[in-house]
Each structure stands twice: as structure tokens, then as C-alpha cells.
Amino acid sequence: MNIHVVCEGSTDAAVLRVVMGVVLKDHTPVINVIQPDDDALRQKPDERPPGTLGPGWQGVRAWLKRGGVAAAASGADVLVVHVDANVRRENEIAKGLRAPESREDDLGPLCEHVKPWFAGGVPPNTIVVLPREATEAWLLAVHTRLIDVEADSTPAKTLQAMGLIGTKGDKPHKQPGRYRELAASLAVLIADKNQLALVPELERFVNKLRSRARAVLAERRKKKAG
Amino acid sequence: MPEGDKHVSAYDASEGALYVLFALVLTSHVHAPKFAAIEHLDHALHPRLARALFRLLAERVKHSGQQLLLSTHLPTSLDGLALADDDVRLFVVDRAVEGQTVVRRVEYSDALAKAEASGLTLSQLWVQGALGGVPDLW
Numbered sequence: 493m494n495i496h497v498v499c500e501g502s503t504d505a506a507v508l509r510v511v512m513g514v515v516l517k518d519h520t521p522v523i524n525v526i527q528p529d530d531d532a533l534r535q536k537p538d539e540r541p542p543g544t545l546g547p548g549w550q551g552v553r554a555w556l557k558r559g560g561v562a563a564a565a566s567g568a569d570v571l572v573v574h575v576d577a578n579v580r581r582e583n584e585i586a587k588g589l590r591a592p593e594s595r596e597d598d599l600g601p602l603c604e605h606v607k608p609w610f611a612g613g614v615p616p617n618t619i620v621v622l623p624r625e626a627t628e629a630w631l632l633a634v635h636t637r638l639i640d641v642e643a644d645s646t647p648a649k650t651l652q653a654m655g656l657i658g659t660k661g662d663k664p665h666k667q668p669g670r671y672r673e674l675a676a677s678l679a680v681l682i683a684d685k686n687q688l689a690l691v692p693e694l695e696r697f698v699n700k701l702r703s704r705a706r707a708v709l710a711e712r713r714k715k716k717a718g
Numbered sequence: 719m720p721e722g723d724k725h726v727s728a729y730d731a732s733e734g735a736l737y738v739l740f741a742l743v744l745t746s747h748v749h750a751p752k753f754a755a756i757e758h759l760d761h762a763l764h765p766r767l768a769r770a771l772f773r774l775l776a777e778r779v780k781h782s783g784q785q786l787l788l789s790t791h792l793p794t795s796l797d798g799l800a801l802a803d804d805d806v807r808l809f810v811v812d813r814a815v816e817g818q819t820v821v822r823r824v825e826y827s828d829a830l831a832k833a834e835a836s837g838l839t840l841s842q843l844w845v846q847g848a849l850g851g852v853p854d855l856w
Binding site for chain 1: 810812813814815816818820822824825827828829830832833836838842843845846847848849850851852853854855
């Protein structure tokens with residue numbers, strides 16, 4: 493299965509890669525992280541090569557708005573678009589969010605807010621993933637005994653406080669290699685239904701991936717049958 | 719060159735010029751193979767020249783009945799490919815999570831046609847990641 497990923501940063505990509513690799517292991521997953529551009533990550537904003545976009549949710553939004561989304565989706569079995577759920581507290585986004593309706597998931601308005609970012613509309617093979625509050629919560633779920641990890645508003649700081657990741661300045665040191673190591677344990681959690689249910693946004697993502705994989709298989713069979 | 723010497727040998731020519739001559743011979747000689755594969759034919763060429771060479775070769779082999787397999791890392795070479803013509807095909811070579819090499823055709827979809835109509839070139843789409851085939855440097 494061919495997967496294109498548009499995500500906030502290199503550490504998010506590291507975790508998403510592991511999750512997709514585990515869930516889709518029987519489908520020979522090929523994962524292309526197309527945003528952020530690694531070249532843009534390594535340089536200061538004013539030194540970025542023309543045409544490259546920086547990381548963060550702003551980078552995701554800019555990538556989706558600039559066109560080529562439909563082409564990116566058409567060349568893949570799945571287009572995964574990631575934004576951490578904590579962006580809903582950013583002023584620029586918060587002011588554009590409607591209040592969730594009763595019984596509606598409180599991330600519903602954020603998901604609805606993200607969809608217009610797609611130039612030309614949301615391609616049907618898209619999965620929007622909104623880890624609550626950030627991707628690091630999934631790492632807390634497998635490396636700590638904390639409960640309700642998705643309620644932690646700053647899971648990266650918790651990882652740092654628990655010595656699972658380092659410190660740079662006074663902030664969590666986000667290194668893709670370390671995140672990849674920590675994410676490897678997610679395979680055990682994903683395989684256990686009960687454990688997975690304790691991390692609802694991860695569970696939702698896993699279910700969407702599985703559902704998409706089934707759809708892709710069905711499409712291929714149909715195509716083969718002529 | 720010595721004064722009066724009008725011979726230009728292969729040693730005197732640029733590497734790019736030799737590649738172009740080689741490609742032209744390969745697609746015009748009566749004893750040329752029906753199938754040939756060349757790695758990075760465009761690596762010593764100006765991006766515009768590479769684009770023109772790919773376009774020319776695609777046209778020539780279409781009429782000669784040959785099949786030519788070219789690999790490239792140069793974005794503008796893709797812009798020489800008329801993908802709307804089913805005889806001209808683009809493939810992305812990727813590596814799967816567990817290390818398998820996976821080859822996937824970039825089909826000329828409606829989405830690709832629309833992207834082109836909006837002014838995006840194949841080279842731009844590749845560089846911005848839309849075609850896949852993106853390196854993983856992290």
C-alpha cells in the first residue's frame with residue numbers, strides 16, 4: 493500500500509510511520525512523508541529554500557492550500573494528514589471553531605475546520621488524524637503507567653519530565669530517532685484491543701487505516717476482475 | 719587545441735554532449751537494440767536540455783518500436799514526458815517499511831491532468847512530494 497503523509501514535524505512522522513507500518517504490515521506499506529520537507533526543517537525560516545514549507549500546523553495548512561493535493565492523493569492509496577489536536581487552542585484556529593454539538597466528539601469542529609484547507613476539497617482516500625493533545629501521548633501510553641494520557645495537554649513535557657526524551661534549552665528535545673525507538677513499543681499496544689481502547693484517538697486512527705486497507709483490497713480485486 | 723586542428727575528439731567534447739550523441743545513436747542506428755536501459759542519462763546535462771532530451775527520446779522510440787528505460791533524479795527530465803500518451807510511462811521506485819523495493823506507475827489521472835492545467839509541472843509535483851519517491855533523511 494502506498495501512503496503519502498502530510499504532518500506537522502519529523503517526530504510526528506517517526507511515530508506515524510511506526511503505527512502505519514504495524515497496522516498495514518501485511519500490505520507492504522510504502523510511506524512517503526511529503527510534508528514537512530526535511531530540507532526546510534534543517535534551516536532557519538529565512539534561510540529556507542524557495543518553495544519549501546516549514547514544519548508545524550502552519551506548514552500542513554500551507555501544503556494543503558497550495559495545490560497538488562488531489563495529485564498527491566491520486567498517486568497514493570491513502571493520504572494521511574496529521575495535525576495535533578492541541579492546535580484548537582491556538583488563537584488563529586480557536587476563533588474559527590464552532591462549539592461542539594451535544595454528543596459530538598469535541599474534535600469534530602477541529603476536523604471540520606481542517607477540511608477547507610484542502611485546495612479542491614478533501615480527496616476520498618484521505619485520513620485526517622488529530623492525536624489528542626499531541627502525538628507524544630501515544631508514547632506515554634506505552635512507556636508509563638499514566639492513565640488517560642490523551643488528557644495530558646503537554647505530553648512532550650511529560651516525556652521529558654520522566655526522562656524518556658532529553659532536554660534542549662529548557663524544552664523537550666524532539667529527535668526523530670528517539671521517537672522512533674519509543675514508538676516501536678506501540679506494536680504491542682495496537683495488537684491488544686483493550687489497551688488500544690484506552691487511547692481513543694490512536695484507536696480511531698488504527699481503525700481508519702484498517703478500514704482503508706480493506707477498501708483498497710476490494711478496489712484491487714474489482715479492478716482485477718475487470 | 720593546436721592551431722589548424724579541426725578534429726574534435728570524444729576526449730575534447732563535454733560529457734553531456736557525449737551522452738546526447740550516445741542516446742541519438744541508440745535510437746537511430748539500424749543495429750540498435752530493441753530494448754535498452756540507461757541510468758542517469760541526464761546527469762551531465764542542463765535541466766532544460768535534459769527535459770528536451772527526454773521529450774525527443776520518447777518521440778523517437780515511439781516511432782522506432784524500441785523500448786527505452788531511463789532512470790533519473792533530475793526533476794525537469796520528468797517535464798519531457800507526455801504522460802497522457804499511454805506509451806510514455808513514469809514509475810516511482812520506493813522502499814517499503816520492511817525493505818522491499820516497490821515500483822509503482824504514476825498514472826495520468828484526472829487529478830494529474832487538473833494539476834497540470836493549473837500550471838503545476840511534473841517536476842514541481844515531484845519536488846513538493848505529490849508523486850511520492852521522497853527521500854527519508856530523518
